[in-house]
Amino acid sequence: MNSPGQAPRAYTGFDRMPIGGEWRAGGSESVAADTNPYTGEVLTEIPLASTGDVDRAYRAARGAQAEWAARLPGERTEVFLRAIRILDERRREFVEWLIAEAGAVRFRAEFEVDLVRGVLAEAASFPSRVAGRILPSTIPGKENRVYRQPVGVVAVISPWNFPLQLSNRSVAPALAVGNGVVLKPAGDTPVTGGLLLAKLYEEAGLPPGLLNVVVGKSSEIGDAVVTHDIPQVISFTGSTPVGENIARKAPLKRCALELGGNGPLVVLDDADLDGAVDAAVFGSYVHQGQVCMATNRVIVDARVHDSFVDRFAERVRGLRPGDPTDTGTQIGPIVNGSQFSQVREKISRAVDDGAQLVVGGDPLGPTGLVLPPHLLVGTNRVATAAEEVFGPVGTVVRADDERHALQLANDTEYGLSSAVYTGDVERGVRFAQQVRAGMTHVNDTTINDDPNTAFGGEKASGLGRFGGDWAIEEFTTDHWISVQYTPRTLPLG
Known part of the structure; x- marks a missing residue:
């Protein structure tokens, strides 16, 4: 037991994974070393799961799900309220893991823990928000009831860039509405993307076997x-x-897919340029640009283009790359060597295609994975504008006017997040309504995430929505049950 005011003992045992209520080594013959992307230090070594482990995990989730779904809403809510209290107590521990494993700089790690807390708080309300309907019938004496029920078991596959948040964003609502869950985190972030979260729910009193x-x-x-x-x-x-491949392999399953992005931030001719620069710097460089909602392109009206580029470049040159444990660091390491190489290759291709490299720099750090912020000016066709970069790179694109800016913003296969800056809010809203994306933010950055609203994309950016009532719909199903109160005369009776 911990003394009052004493920090809880840190979680351990991250060389095992929870399957069927037991923390066990994976059954495959492979062992993975989980490393710190900045220092190269091995954080833990994990014997990996086999296909047999996957089967055991699903059967355990199904076995535990019915009893969990039958619990009173208040009982399920209490698990999430306890999880919030535990997260608050262990906040520093979670932050340190995100810095060490995901390469998050400190303020970014703090931001992610806040997002997770918000999702837990929203999910705590879900058990009492799952509601059915009673509908009229064209048949005399009949009542139609539509019950909303958990789907049973949900598979969650999460990425490495915001591992704790992007796992919990699905795990929390799926559990809250009465499902069992099998979670597969990314190989680069197995602790923050899965094992740490499982420890949190276990301590909060989630029944064994429900989250695997x-x-x-x-x-x-x-x-x-x-x-x-x-x-x-x-x-x-x-x-x-990968999302398209999943949809092909599971054609009869419901798929909730949040996929790639190529976020445009449009700066119109009447915009507050200082505010727009703030939004562009945050949107392009937070967490080294490794964010699905990142500002991949800044599309600027020709009348303010040069002034914007000057201000943007000055701010980018002042960003501080380096050790993510240092509180002054703003740009940390890219997650692994493969991702690092892809980012540099896109920068090289953009320059070869005529883009101007305004700000750059050589790799830093013990592993050489810290890439200083890069800023380019080019067309919508250069690699860093046409493709999702997922690195600390911003590209400014000149637009002739508002109509041209809209054409450029929509000239992409993606449609996740976007933003527009203007001195006229209603002009911004009219512009936003014409952007082919799931999310558009007026006078703000492309990176926004509220747990109670519709998060998701259009086109090649995915299917479905996360958050609030949309999450409840994703993880439940409708069951029509009719009641015939009076005898019904049937044609063949």
């Missing part, structure tokens, strides 16, 4: 996670090609 975590190679267990016959919903956050 399988840490394994996608090449070995990915198909088993997606095609297993037990899960009815697959919630995936990640790249568009």
